[in-house]
Amino acid sequence: MSGVTGTDDTARRDGLARADAVLLGFVRALRAAGVEASTERVYAFLRAVDVLRPELRGDVYWAGRATLCGGHDDLERYERVFAAYFGTAGEPSRRPAVAAPPPRLRLVLRDAPPGARAPADDERPGPPTATLASSVEVLRHRDVAGLDAAERAQLNRLLAAFALHGQTRRSARRRPARRGDVDPRRTVRELLRRGGEPARLLRHARVERPRRVVLLVDVSGSMAPYADALLRFSHAAVRGGRTEVFTIGTRLTRVTRELSHRDPDLAMAALAAAVPDWRGGTRLGELLREFLNRWGQRGMARGAVVVLLSDGWERGDPELLGAQMRRLHGLAHRVIWANPRKARPGYAPVAAGMAAALPYVDAFVAGHSLAALERLAAVVRGADAAVAVSPTEITGLEGADRA
């Protein structure tokens, strides 16, 4: 902070204004790095520095940390930007080198990559009545991996209108209702209002709430043809509220905030900037463990409907994945696995990861087309799992349904 108070004592006000400018420059750099420091927070930051000793590096650091950061996720970025902006402790401070965010890998979607498609020549091109059905109807059943640019654009529009609601549960909160238990508080209040004259009984009933939905979207290389569509699906789900989205690949990234932009394309751009591991490998077990340790066990997965959107290709130890799935199954209300590859004819869950996970999955569905995603939404809403899991898959997978 030598740049702040290093000014000579000609005019204190002048110096203060300059000090504020340096702090505001720091805030700008922080925002560029993705910390959403609102004006209100910045005001608090300046006030905080004002009552502390702005010439002390530590004071400025902690003041900013307390006022500008909104959560644990921000801390790491804050650390990084602070070090870049004010120099690391000990070394002479570098003046406003407004740190440009490091270049990030972007999600670039090739349209219908013929090479990327698995050799599935016998893939169904669509229902046989395609000539009669509307283009939307055809599109509903097409595998997302095989769409061209125009079809994809149409699909995106359809996905944007999606709604994903969790199964309902009874909440602890009560609302005035026509029928239900007598609400003593309101009844007595009414009674007092009439001077103690017995009045009619007022009632209240418990409220039904949708359960939280947690989506874990696999963005590894093997899922590349589906990632875009699945994330747009997630975007629509987040817009509906009470949904959390994470991407899994080689790292676990919480993207709920990025996806909360209203515009799907803006949201996807924000997401592409936030997720560092597009098209890498998959370490499902390890990342699921991270999810459970950091979020799930604390409560995010408790009583929630957890959906894994993945093909189950596990690079790591399948045993670990199995153990973590057991943990998840114990916490969540329902665990749903959507696997786009499931729709391929002759698919069997032989991928080691998939096989290890299946005993702890309540519903195993496809997720390759719009129709399949609609089906998924219905299962999340509480549609019968038995319909979703066909008998052939249940055989040999004892314990697939809840005891």
Place this chain on the structure above:
Amino acid sequence: MDDPEQVRARLEETGYLVDEGLAIACFLALRLHRPLFCEGDAGVGKTALATALAEALGAPLIRLQCHEGIDASQALYDWDFPRQLLHLRAAEAAGVKDAERLESELYDRRFLIARPLLRALQTQPAVLLVDEIDRADDEFEAFLLELLSEYSVTIPELGTLRAEAPPVVVLTSNRTREVHDALKRRCLYHWFDHPSFARELAIVRSRLPRVSARLAEQVTALVQALRAADLVKPPGVAETIDWAQALDTLGANEVDAELAVATLGSVLKYREDTDRARGLDLAAVLAARGA
């Protein structure tokens, strides 16, 4: 208290050790009258901070434990309906005819039951602890937001009650749910990490002065080793203190691997974690601390 250093000294007098960051956060909370939002794993001293602050300030600690469905009548105020009815009956029996006066009497302050939030506004000075805010639901958060920004409450029958001096507010969250940004924005944020070995040892020593120095050191080393292992629920400082106390109760002045395994139940609460801890070479950890 004029600077963070003083805040730290006062808190340490109460037996609660703070680092620079937390001292600054507390100082800012006191000076800027902003709530302090504490996040971190269970058992790292979030709630204890409020207790220590209350003791350091010589103010009563008013605690509100949040849970799902908590509402204004549990958190803010309620009317004492039975007493109101009794009053009405008594007035009737005495043959009071002045209906208007009777009505105004019914909503008198003496029939008002102050719940924690209202109590905090009426008490000066006070430390208000809103514990585990993440367990409450969105409706309650919105309600709290209003209260914390104005430090005043409007009761329809009585009018607006304002705190003469705003209470010191500490909110804690275990992050079971993301608290809404609108609420966080009004607060100072502090993340509680697990302490380093030296700090944790100091905490144990200050909390349990009766425990032998050697035992405290060994227990702290063991807990630090357990935390480094990949556990479902890594133990917090509260567990370290529990463990040291348990061993002290058993009359131990030092601990060996065998005794440590036998008393694991006071630190680890999951069977998977206990199994994993048994697999660790606890004797080596103890040996590294200079047998």
